[in-house]
Each structure stands twice: as structure tokens, then as C-alpha cells.
Amino acid sequence: MHELSMAQGIINAVLETAENNNATEVTEIYIEVGRLAMLNPEQLRFLLDVLVENTIAENAKIDISEIPVTINCPECGYEGVANLDDSDHYAPIIECPNCENLRISILNGKDCVVKNIVIEKPDEE
Ligand SMILES: [Zn+2]
Structure with missing residues (x-):
């Protein structure tokens, strides 16, 4: 599924950035989705919520905005x-x-x- 690989890539990037900055917790994640990215924002959000479980981004607020x-x-x-x-x-x-x-x-x-x-x-x- 397209959304799953995208979501996994997003979380990997977030956790890598967090680790490089010695973060103890990720509190907010801002994501931009192009209208042509062929992603369903609701489905993406659902997958992200699942993927952050048991990571330092577990309680992060996830903000997804669509860009034109x-x-x-x-x-x-x-x-x-x-x-x-x-x-x-x-x-x-x-x-x-x-x-x-x-x-x-x-x-x-x-x-x-x-x-x-x-x-x-x-x-x-
Ligand atoms: Zn023209």
C-alpha cells in the first residue's frame, strides 16, 4: 500500500532527525502533502498514529496540511x-x-x- 510506505518513510525521517538532535520526545510533527501525492490524508494520519506507537514520537501531535x-x-x-x-x-x-x-x-x-x-x-x- 502506497500510504504505508510513505508513512513509514515519514516516521523514519522524524525519528532520525529526533535522534540526531538528542531528543527525548517528539511533541509535534508537521507534514505537507501535495494534492498530487496520491495520498489519502485520513489514511496517512491513521497509519502514522499506529507507527509512532512505542517510539519517542508516541504522543506527538501530527499536523497534516494539503498543499496546492x-x-x-x-x-x-x-x-x-x-x-x-x-x-x-x-x-x-x-x-x-x-x-x-x-x-x-x-x-x-x-x-x-x-x-x-x-x-x-x-x-x-
Ligand atoms: Zn497557460
Whole structure:
């Protein structure tokens, strides 16, 4: 399942970052999911909740935000947020809002990234 491998990758990255920073606990995790990442945010959240069990991120607040698809249109030079029809989840239609061209290049919105994490460090006093 696509969501599972993504969720596993996210948690691995979070725990690795936390370990590199000598964290005792991860309290918040901020994730950005592109509209074209083909991820169901609810399913992703469910999997993340399962995967953090018995790790230092067990009680972390997980924040998932969807980010829009941005494109570059070779026809009219438009660069920005695309018109997106993703009613068909697996074959979304992406269009230039300016000239309705479909042959655009996608700049952003395909990835799922860990934007930020908040950690607790051991008391040094
Ligand atoms: Zn255009």
C-alpha cells in the first residue's frame, strides 16, 4: 500500500532527525502533502498514529496540511496554482487556469514532506 510506505518513510525521517538532535520526545510533527501525492490524508494520519506507537514520537501531535499544485505553463508563461480536477483520484486533470492548456509542467504538489518537528531535549541542568 502506497500510504504505508510513505508513512513509514515519514516516521523514519522524524525519528532520525529526533535522534540526531538528542531528543527525548517528539511533541509535534508537521507534514505537507501535495494534492498530487496520491495520498489519502485520513489514511496517512491513521497509519502514522499506529507507527509512532512505542517510539519517542508516541504522543506527538501530527499536523497534516494539503498543499496546492503549482505549475509552469509553456504556452502562456503562467506560473502558479493550477486548476485541478481530482474527482478521479488516480487520474487528476491539471490545467493552466490562464489558457486551459493541459500540457503543463508541474512545479510542486507531487510530494509528501516533513515540514517541521518539535522535540523535547534532556534537561542539561
Ligand atoms: Zn497557460
